[in-house]
Amino acid sequence: MDFSLGQELESLRQRVAIFVEAEIMPLENDKTNYDGHENFKESVVDALRDKAKAAGLWGFQLPKERGGLGVNVSGMAVLYEEAARSPFGPVVFNCAPPDDGTMIMLNKILNNEQKERWLQPMIDGKVRSAFAMTEPEGGCGSDPSLTYTSATKDGDNWIIKGRKWFITGAEGAQTFILIAKTSDDPRKGLTAFLFDADQPGWEVVRRIPIMGPEEHGGHCELKFDGLVIPDKNRLLDVGDGLKVTQIRLGTARLTHCMRWLGLAKRCMEEAASYVENRMSFGTTLAEHEGVQWMLGDVAKEIEVGRLLTMQAAWMLDQGDFAKKEIAMAKIHVADTLHKAADTAIQLCGARGYSKDTLLEWIYRYARQARLVDGASEVHKMVLSRLYLKEKRDFFKWRV
Structure with a gap:
C-alpha cells in the first residue's frame, strides 16, 4: 500500500x-x-x-x-x-x-x-436529503431488525405508517430515503424507498434539541400516517432494505472519520498558535514539557487515525467491504476528535472555553462522534465477533 x-x-x-x-x-x-x-x-x-x-x-x-x-x-x-x-x-x-x-x-x-x-x-445543490431509519420507543437504532415503521403493499403503491427520530437534515430536506418493514423475515424483512417532501401523509413532529451545534435541517422526529409511495420508487428489491443500508453506511461512516480528522487538526492549530505565544513563568507554554507531551500525544493519535482511515479507503477502492477497517477507524477517530478538542481547550485555558475560538463548538459537536452511525461499543462488538471467527486470520496481511 x-x-x-x-x-x-x-x-x-x-x-x-x-x-x-x-x-x-x-x-x-x-x-x-x-x-x-x-x-x-x-x-x-x-x-x-x-x-x-x-x-x-x-x-x-x-x-x-x-x-x-x-x-x-x-x-x-x-x-x-x-x-x-x-x-x-x-x-x-x-x-x-x-x-x-x-x-x-x-x-x-x-x-x-x-x-x-x-x-x-x-x-447540483438544489435540494438536500435525509435518511430515515432510526426509530423511537423500542424501534431500531444500531439494530435494524427492530424496525416497526411498516410499508404495506396496496396495488402498485406502498402505504407507510410509523415513526422515525433523530433524522439528520430532515427539516428542509426534499428527498428522503425511508427504511420500512415489509415482512417478518429476519434478513429480508426491510425495504428501502424514496419519497419527496411534498408528498402528503407524513410530517416533521419536532426538531429535537441537542447538546451540540447542528447540521442544516437538525435532527428531527417524523410521523408517517398513510404516506403513499409508488412501487417504482422502491430501492432495489423488496427485502433489500438492509442491503441498501449497508451500501450507504459503509462509506458514510468513513467519510465521518475524514471530516473529523480535519476538525481534530484544526484543534491542534488553535492550541499550537496559543501556546507558542502565551507566556508562563518566564517561557512560552510551548516550552513546557507537560504541554509538549499533550500536543505530541494528540498529534500521534491523529496520525494513527489518518492511517486507519486511509487503509479503509484504499480497501474500499479495491472492492473490499473493509468492515473491520471501517469499524476500527470509526472508533479511533471519534475518540481522537474528542481528545483533540478537550486537549486544545485545556491548553488554551479560559480562551478555549470561551466562544472567542471554535474549540468549544467543536468540543460539543465531537461528543456525538461516538454515537452517530453506530455507537463505538457496537463497532467494538463487530470487531470482537470478527476476531472470534477469524482468530489469527483477523491480522492477516493482504496479498
Whole structure:
C-alpha cells in the first residue's frame, strides 16, 4: 500500500486548502453569519457554494459526467480532511452529511432515469436529503431488525405508517430515503424507498434539541400516517432494505472519520498558535514539557487515525467491504476528535472555553462522534465477533 499522493490530487488538495483559508475561515468569527442552530446561514452557504463551483471545487466524490470531480475513496479521504479544517467547509463543497452518503449510494443503485429525477438535484445543490431509519420507543437504532415503521403493499403503491427520530437534515430536506418493514423475515424483512417532501401523509413532529451545534435541517422526529409511495420508487428489491443500508453506511461512516480528522487538526492549530505565544513563568507554554507531551500525544493519535482511515479507503477502492477497517477507524477517530478538542481547550485555558475560538463548538459537536452511525461499543462488538471467527486470520496481511 502506497499512500503517497499523485500530483493531480495534491494540486487539488492545495486548492481546497487555499479556498477554505481564504473564503470560509474569515467568516467564522462574524456571528451575523450564523443561524439560530450555530451553523452558517443558508444565504452565506449559498454564496460560498457559488464560489466553490466557480473554482472547480464542487462535489469531490461525485461522478464527472454529473458535475463532480470523480475522485476515488482514497482521494475523498484527502480532500474531505482538508475541507473540514473549517466545520462549515464540507457543506460548501457538497460533501457534508447526510447528502454525501446518500448521493454515493444512489449513484451506485439507481438507473439513469432515476438519477435524473432523484440524484441530479442533490448533485447540483438544489435540494438536500435525509435518511430515515432510526426509530423511537423500542424501534431500531444500531439494530435494524427492530424496525416497526411498516410499508404495506396496496396495488402498485406502498402505504407507510410509523415513526422515525433523530433524522439528520430532515427539516428542509426534499428527498428522503425511508427504511420500512415489509415482512417478518429476519434478513429480508426491510425495504428501502424514496419519497419527496411534498408528498402528503407524513410530517416533521419536532426538531429535537441537542447538546451540540447542528447540521442544516437538525435532527428531527417524523410521523408517517398513510404516506403513499409508488412501487417504482422502491430501492432495489423488496427485502433489500438492509442491503441498501449497508451500501450507504459503509462509506458514510468513513467519510465521518475524514471530516473529523480535519476538525481534530484544526484543534491542534488553535492550541499550537496559543501556546507558542502565551507566556508562563518566564517561557512560552510551548516550552513546557507537560504541554509538549499533550500536543505530541494528540498529534500521534491523529496520525494513527489518518492511517486507519486511509487503509479503509484504499480497501474500499479495491472492492473490499473493509468492515473491520471501517469499524476500527470509526472508533479511533471519534475518540481522537474528542481528545483533540478537550486537549486544545485545556491548553488554551479560559480562551478555549470561551466562544472567542471554535474549540468549544467543536468540543460539543465531537461528543456525538461516538454515537452517530453506530455507537463505538457496537463497532467494538463487530470487531470482537470478527476476531472470534477469524482468530489469527483477523491480522492477516493482504496479498
